[in-house]
Amino acid sequence: MDGDADSDGRAAAIARAVFLDRDGVINRVVMRLGRPESPRAMSEFAFEPGVAAAVERLKAAGLRLFVVSNQPDLARGKLAPETVAAMTGAIMRALPIDAVRVCPHDDRDDCGCRKPRPGMLVELAREYGVVLGDSFMIGDSWKDMAAGRAAGCATIMLERDYNCGAAADYRRPTLADAAALIVSIMDGGR
Ligand SMILES: [Mg+2]
Numbered sequence: 001m002d003g004d005a006d007s008d009g010r011a012a013a014i015a016r017a018v019f020l021d022r023d024g025v026i027n028r029v030v031m032r033l034g035r036p037e038s039p040r041a042m043s044e045f046a047f048e049p050g051v052a053a054a055v056e057r058l059k060a061a062g063l064r065l066f067v068v069s070n071q072p073d074l075a076r077g078k079l080a081p082e083t084v085a086a087m088t089g090a091i092m093r094a095l096p097i098d099a100v101r102v103c104p105h106d107d108r109d110d111c112g113c114r115k116p117r118p119g120m121l122v123e124l125a126r127e128y129g130v131v132l133g134d135s136f137m138i139g140d141s142w143k144d145m146a147a148g149r150a151a152g153c154a155t156i157m158l159e160r161d162y163n164c165g166a167a168a169d170y171r172r173p174t175l176a177d178a179a180a181l182i183v184s185i186m187d188g189g190r
């Protein structure tokens with residue numbers, strides 16, 4: 001069908017995606033009592049260095065890009081929904097991200113969207129026609145890796161001193177390195 005041609009005139013490829021965790025991947029974590037936590041105010045929200053170039057590279061490779069974030073401080077009353085919305089707005093303005101999804105729940109809510117469960121990835125894949133088995137999850141915690149694996153994605157851990165030892169298909173020091181890995185895998189015709 002003519003309608004399947006994209007702007008380059010090629011037949012539209014089956015959609016592949018990169019699912020990106022937010023805190024520690026897109027923006028810096030805030031260390032509280034030695035633990036990596038989410039920013040709770042816009043004054044604490046700062047992009048990780050190099051994130052724009054890395055995300056642009058993935059976009060240029062033809063990937064759908066989604067941010068999938070646990071924000072249990074919403075359920076705990078430590079974080080206002082308006083603040084999360086403002087952070088989502090900042091991400092969408094700065095980066096070519098297709099959608100940002102947030103799980104507002106805590107463990108006791110037993111929801112399907114809180115990572116390590118794969119609900120956010122599965123729902124986005126259904127909405128956007130993404131093939132999860134050809135897609136990637138990038139994160140900085142075991143919950144990201146477990147959610148990506150449960151969804152059927154290849155998983156890439158950004159190495160931090162707080163995530164040593166967690167299982168992942170690949171480990172890379174920075175988002176730029178993770179983007180380079182994904183591009184090389186795609187060039188290999190995987
Ligand atoms: Mg994180």
Ligand SMILES: [Zn+2]
Nearest residue numbers: 103111113114
């Ligand atoms: Zn949830």
